[in-house]
Amino acid sequence: MSAVTQAPLTPTAPGERTTPASAKRPLLLTILTIVTTILVVISLYMALAYAGQEADQGDVQRIFYIHVSAFAGAFIAFGIGVIGGIAYLVRRNPRWDRLAVSGIEVGFALALVNLFTGMAWARPIWNTWWTWDPRLTSAAIMVLTYAAYFMLRNGIENADTRRRFASVYGILAFSTVIITFVIIRIRPDTIHPAVIGASPQNAEGGFRLAPSMLATLSYSMVVWSVFIPWVLIWWRLRLENLNERVNALRAKALEE
Amino acid sequence: MEQNITPDTTAYLILGLTVTALVMGALIARIMIGFRNAHRDEAALKEIEG
Numbered sequence: 334m335s336a337v338t339q340a341p342l343t344p345t346a347p348g349e350r351t352t353p354a355s356a357k358r359p360l361l362l363t364i365l366t367i368v369t370t371i372l373v374v375i376s377l378y379m380a381l382a383y384a385g386q387e388a389d390q391g392d393v394q395r396i397f398y399i400h401v402s403a404f405a406g407a408f409i410a411f412g413i414g415v416i417g418g419i420a421y422l423v424r425r426n427p428r429w430d431r432l433a434v435s436g437i438e439v440g441f442a443l444a445l446v447n448l449f450t451g452m453a454w455a456r457p458i459w460n461t462w463w464t465w466d467p468r469l470t471s472a473a474i475m476v477l478t479y480a481a482y483f484m485l486r487n488g489i490e491n492a493d494t495r496r497r498f499a500s501v502y503g504i505l506a507f508s509t510v511i512i513t514f515v516i517i518r519i520r521p522d523t524i525h526p527a528v529i530g531a532s533p534q535n536a537e538g539g540f541r542l543a544p545s546m547l548a549t550l551s552y553s554m555v556v557w558s559v560f561i562p563w564v565l566i567w568w569r570l571r572l573e574n575l576n577e578r579v580n581a582l583r584a585k586a587l588e589e
Numbered sequence: 590m591e592q593n594i595t596p597d598t599t600a601y602l603i604l605g606l607t608v609t610a611l612v613m614g615a616l617i618a619r620i621m622i623g624f625r626n627a628h629r630d631e632a633a634l635k636e637i638e639g
Contacts, residue, residue, distance in 0.1 A: 386595065393598035396605035403609075442616040446609050453605035457598040568620050575627045582634040589638075 362567055369560040376402075376549075376556045384549040387540050393457050394540060396450045398549050401528050402557030403446040408510055410440030410562040411479070415507045418500035430496040431577065433503050434486065435569035439562055441479045448472055458538040459524070468525035471516045475509040482506060 380398040387394035417433025420426075451469070452462050463469065485502055489495035517523050517533055526532040526539035528550065542550065 388593055388595050391596045391598035393601040393605070396602055399605065399609055439616065442612055445612045449608040449612065450605040453601050453608065457596065457601050565616065565620075572620055572623045572627065575624065575631070579627050579630045579634065582631060582638070586634050586637050 358571075362564070362571075365560070365564050365567070369556075369564045372556045372560055376553045379549040379552055384546045385543050387546075390458055390538065390540060393454055396454050397528060398553040399557070400447055400450040400454060401550065402553040403443045403450065404513075405554050405558035406562050407440045407443035407447060408514065409558050410436045410443060410566060411507055411510050412436070413562070413566060414440060414503045418503040421496055421500045427492075427496060427577070428574075430500060431573040432566075432570060433500060435566045435573055436562075437479060437482055437503055437506075438569055439565045441476070441483075442565075443557070443562070444472070444476050444479065448476055454538075464524070466525055467516050467520040467523045468513065471509065471513040475513045478506045478509045 376398070380395050384395065384398070386392060413436030414433045417429045417431075417436055421429035421433060451472070455464070456462050482499065482502055486495055486499050489498055517525050517527050517536075521533055522535060523533050524535050524537045526536040528542070532539040
């Protein structure tokens with residue numbers, strides 16, 4: 334059974350080439366993409382040049398501006414996945430499912446950035462790439478849970494069933510994001526430091542934020558948790574919409 | 590008098606930045622390739638549609 338959606342097609346005369354209004358790139362998206370690129374370059378400059386060097390850790394501490402901000406971005410993007418999932422279950426409109434999958438895909442990439450940059454930092458500071466610390470374990474579970482989301486989607490052929498199951502799964506999967514966020518605040522045995530707020534008593538590798546560091550972290554948080562998810566989800570959503578149109582065209586061609 | 594010597598951990602910073610660029614680059618490439626393929630398919634299907 335084909336997993337295509339029977340979306341209504343705009344009737345066209347034979348040989349006529351039309352572009353749906355939704356297929357045209359909005360000016361705001363173009364501006365947003367350019368602005369985000371500039372903001373990312375500025376955030377890199379601030380992280381690598383403006384913020385002071387941490388005396389005990391050296392330059393690797395600068396990875397925290399990406400590490401922390403990428404998690405914030407993943408939190409927002411996965412949250413959009415939840416909004417899309419709930420809205421789909423309520424309204425049963427495929428556009429909400431498309432928003433959910435777009436958010437989760439972007440969130441997954443940001444969560445991977447968070448995980449890998451954490452490993453790069455841990456090697457010189459903890460003297461290991463990985464340890465089964467509560468925070469690291471919960472972050473790994475989070476990433477694997479969302480990896481399974483894509484497997485679930487690919488494993489269900491019926492479009493309605495796929496959307497329904499994926500919506501429920503995407504909502505439930507967000508619990509791993511919340512656990513990852515709060516675990517360093519509820520588990521005293523973690524060695525993972527908290528950059529914002531007091532670190533757990535066993536934390537190793539914590540540091541105090543000088544004013545230039547705080548300014549850089551705040552700026553990076555805005556760039557990675559607002560602009561990057563926004564622009565990437567928008568692009569990804571447009572791709573999902575385009576694929577939907579192509580699937581509808583394909584279904585129509587097969588019927589004829 | 591104890592002197593605090595800052596360790597040279599620049600290589601790990603570069604590693605972290607490289608991994609970040611690879612992951613985000615892969616996502617952007619996936620979106621761009623997806624657009625290219627979808628536009629190609631759309632054009633072919635419209636051609637068939639006549």
